[in-house]
Amino acid sequence: MWPSFAAESVKMVRRPGTWLLLAVAVVLSVVFTYLAPYAAYLDGSGGVLSDRTLDQMLPERLVGNSISGLPVFLGAICLILAVLTVGGEYAWGTWKTLLTSGPSRLAVYLGKLLVLAAATLVLVLVLFAVGAVSSALIAVTESQPLHWPTLGDLGVGIGAGWLIGMVWAGFGVLLAVLLRGVALPIGLGLVWLLAVQNLLAAVAAPILDWVAEMQKGLPGPNAGSLAAALGATADTPGIGAVVGAGQASVTLAGYLLGFILLAGVLLGRRDIL
């Protein structure tokens, strides 16, 4: 497993797409969490983000702000990264090359999961870092006090962000193995993340009780609930306290386990064509 992890790490680090995705995640996070709200705050213009007050952009809210994008748009980044990591082997036809080089399918799969776990953690840490810099800049500019979250709160926030990101990465791994490619898994994954979830939450749930009830068991609303419990603001897409933080964490862990187990079984049993 460790040799596979080492090999996967090289591939992950050297793949230009990895850095592009990280850059996109950083830009999205900074723009929609700090830059746009701060611009709206400065000129007092209307719009979706205008109700954000200055204190929502200060270092004290770092945890909630840093993980607020993960239930939807930053989750999509995690999903794409996972599909590239696993589905790329199908697209390039490299499964046969790496499997005939010696390692077992299980070792390769565990190596990929480990590197995805590490990459997701790095992504979350980067989100916290750029959030810290952005919020500190705003605080200094507005002559506000620099009150940071406690180390414990930071640790919980990083863990929660990693869990949410990994659920979407696991979803991407499952889609990549199931559909044996890159394009269709990314397409279907984004349709679920960006369209179906929103339609269920905004259109179906308010008018159908069973859909509202079903929301409590779906990964997106649970991710949104966990982020909300840690301070993410409700005006961010996908954020909402549908269930409590404990239930959300358990549900998300269940999804993560289910996704990677199912993908592992499929990968182990199917022919490499």
Next chain:
Amino acid sequence: MAARARRGIVRGMTEHPSSPAGGPGAGQPHPVEARGLTKRYGRLTAVDALDLTVRSGEVYGFLGPNGAGKTSTLRMLLGLVRPTAGTVRLFGRPPSAPGQLARVGALIEGPTFYPYLSGRENLRVLARYAGNPPGRIRTVLEMVGLADRAGDRYVGYSLGMKQRLGVAAALLKDPRLLILDEPTNGLDPAGMVDMRALIRRLAAGGCTVLLSSHLLGEVQQICDRVGVISGGRLVAESGVAELRGATGLRIVADPLAAAAERSRALLGPERVREVDGGLDLAVEPDRAAWLNAELVGAGVAVRELRPLERDLEQVFFELTEAGMTHVA
């Protein structure tokens, strides 16, 4: 055996039993041993009860037309595809056994690598997967003649360079068994000669090679034994020379008319045919010395006397088109 008898396979003296006995690998299991290997995709039977034995140290040619089941067989040998029925053993153990592919190198159905990495980086990644020392990377790059371009990105490689990298990857583990699917595909003539020489060198060094190729001349040049697959079944397996078979003698003599007259008298007119300034004689090749003495005794100057052999290409088409089965 019952299945073989139904298919009319004839086994001759060159066939070794699957039990470890005789030959250079006495007491050791064969590098490749497949029994009753079958693969079905829905209603399509890609490989049908195939028996295959590759002996230690030999270069075994695996021939067959497109869609005959060659690649499916090779994939099953390497554990990439699960057989519907039958067994595969590499050095006596299934390919899925832990560490079993540690000394098996393979290039299956063309090289595939990561386009954003250089040739050297691709090998480095594979070496990490396999836990091989990185020091061998330079060695294998030099072996395949790619050391000068190893720093270039794979995406910019020509087909021949990709092929060389694929062979380099297969050699990375210093393999005891090398499974190569069309290794000279895309190489220029000089590259093909180099590759064949490399394969012979590896075999001389004790590496067993299972070579799948469409190039019958190539197989004829470098393989010790050949298996021909058609319709998912092994229709022939034998030494190259035996498969081509000596079917008679070719004589070039002066005067030709006198040689023809004497040959007809000795062999019967139906066994002598004038062809291209010579004679084709339907006679066992081991009677060449006797025939030569008779002709010389009759005052005929024999300028050329050699066995008539079929070209492997001719044998291949006969076997795959007629669907006949011959395991010598």
